[in-house]
Amino acid sequence: MQESWEFILAENKIEQCSENFIRSILEKNKKELGIFLSYYYKREGAVAENVILDGSIDFISKFTGKFTVEFDLVHFNACLNIHDQKKEKMDLNFEIKQENSSLQLKGPYWPEREMDDI
Numbered sequence: 699m700q701e702s703w704e705f706i707l708a709e710n711k712i713e714q715c716s717e718n719f720i721r722s723i724l725e726k727n728k729k730e731l732g733i734f735l736s737y738y739y740k741r742e743g744a745v746a747e748n749v750i751l752d753g754s755i756d757f758i759s760k761f762t763g764k765f766t767v768e769f770d771l772v773h774f775n776a777c778l779n780i781h782d783q784k785k786e787k788m789d790l791n792f793e794i795k796q797e798n799s800s801l802q803l804k805g806p807y808w809p810e811r812e813m814d815d816i
Contacts, residue, residue, distance in 0.1 A: 699738075699807070700805060700808070701734060701738060701805045702802060703730070703731075703802070704802045704803075705723055705730070706798075706799065707799045707801060717754065717755045720792065721751060731746075731749045731767070732745065732746045732748075732749050735788060737805075743773060743774075743775060744771050744772060745771075745772050746770070746771060746772075747770045747772055750768055751768075752766045752767060761794040761795075761796070762793045767788055768785060768786070769788075770783050770785060789806060792804075
């Protein structure tokens with residue numbers, strides 16, 4: 699599985715893509731970013747919270763690059779009296795799409811386990 703998420707930008711045409719520009723988008727959409735990261739941990743029953751950018755952004759081209767985010771991974775189940783929290787990191791790739799003024803994020807590829815043969 700490889701998850702992706704798209705943030706629609708207020709700007710009509712993006713001429714310059716800078717580290718501060720990407721940071722501001724991620725900060726404004728912190729909750730949505732947590733939802734996106736939570737898709738990777740849904741089988742564990744965990745959610746991602748308090749997402750922050752860890753380090754700097756590596757630009758591959760003018761409108762593409764990658765960065766690492768750090769977040770709290772929270773496992774909560776009231777019936778089993780579980781409330782665990784730990785820090786996690788994940789590398790994300792991004793692309794600014796000028797044609798529809800959006801920032802597209804792609805997470806890592808995590809292969810899904812197929813059913814076992816009997």
